[in-house]
Amino acid sequence: MAVTMMHQERAGRSANGFTLVELLVVIAIIGILVGLLLPAVQAAREAARRMSCQNNVKQQCLAFQNYHAQFKRLPSGSRFAKDRGPVDGVGGAWTSILPHLEQDATAEKIDPAVPWYLVKPKLAELVLPVLLCPSDITDQRHTHPFISVMNLPCGEWFGSNSYAMSAGYSDAVTYTAGMNPRKHTLHTGVFGFQSETPFKQILDGLSHTFAIGEAASGFPLCEGIGCTTPIIPADQPLADTNTVHSWLIGGATPSVFFDQGMRYAGGYGSTVEPLNKSPVTDSYYDVADMTNQTPSWQGGPHRLSNFRSYHVGGANFGFCDGSVQFFTESIDMKLYRALSTVMGREIVQLP
Secondary structure, three states: OHHHHHHHHHHHHHHHOOOHHHHHHHHHHHHHHHHHHHHHHHHHHHHHHHHHHHHHHHHHHHHHHHHHHHHOOOOOOEEEOOOOOOOOEEEEHHHHOHHHHOOHHHHOOOOOOOOHHHOOHHHHOOOOHHHOOOOOOOOOEEOOHHHHOOOOOOOOOEEEOOEEEEEEOOOOOOEEHHHEEOOOOOOEOOOOEOOOOOHHHOOOOHHHOEEEEEEOOOOEEEOOOOOOOEOOOOOOOOOOOEOOOEOOOOOOOEHHHHOOOOOOOOOEEEOOOOOOOOOEEOOEEOHHHOOOOOOHHHOOOOEOOEOEOOOOOEEEEEEOOOOEEEEEOOOOHHHHHHHHOOOOOOOOOOO
8 A cells, every 4th residue: 555655656746747858848948039039139239339329429529519619610630739740649639529528627637738648647548438339349448569669658558439530531631831721622521630620611511521430449450541451460560450549649640650560540530441341441641741632542642541330230420510320331432421521512311
């Protein structure tokens, strides 16, 4: 009798439990469900990052508008220290709009007579969240091999920047005699060296001219317009092998640094090459030919990097009227270039 009852208890436990096959089936089903849900979760996260990035661009555009309201012009794309040369930049447009980004304390530490390489390390390495896209894959601070070996007063660490100033369809961001702003042409964009663009010169309309666009860090870098071969560290140990630039330095690579091994993306973007071209073209300007305003595609000596982002299929751009647009990387090049110039007089329709 006791034996019979023991067999019945064992039979009951077996009937109420799971067999190994059933357990494996359940695990497989859960795995499939997770596999189906993961892309949706990732897509939702990227949508949130893209929206945060758009908000960053919006804040910068509003800061540019507030700057214009105060000074009746947009800030210079690159300012140079007084009585110094074309390698002694004080900073890009972002250093000028710091007070309008609620960064008054930081703005007070920037002296227009002091080049970027003479500032204190604490300022150079400062991270400004509004200038960082959440989709960027690199660190918030970065170094440059060429600068690191120079032991400059600014140190070797710099706060990163995910955005670039638009130079338009012309990648010759030079100036005229006496280091005065270049004259706008059919191909120039909002920003350039020593630029002082008032809204009244943006003849294409504020809502049809973008001022900034994404310039994500971490893309492989290559040398020269149309380049396709990434820079190899072993071959060029002082070169940046990936795109990266700071809100403080901005600018582009001067020929005197280039000749010593520096390769750098810079703080400008042009529409000479397609959006999201990878590897990204490096920047370069000839300090011995600074008044030459001929773009690279017409044989000029200068060049700038292309716009790029890690958002799926395109990038965010901020317009002079404060609006933000997402351009797909398949955007028509004629339209793309028309939207980057200030006085091309093109009749365009936003995508």
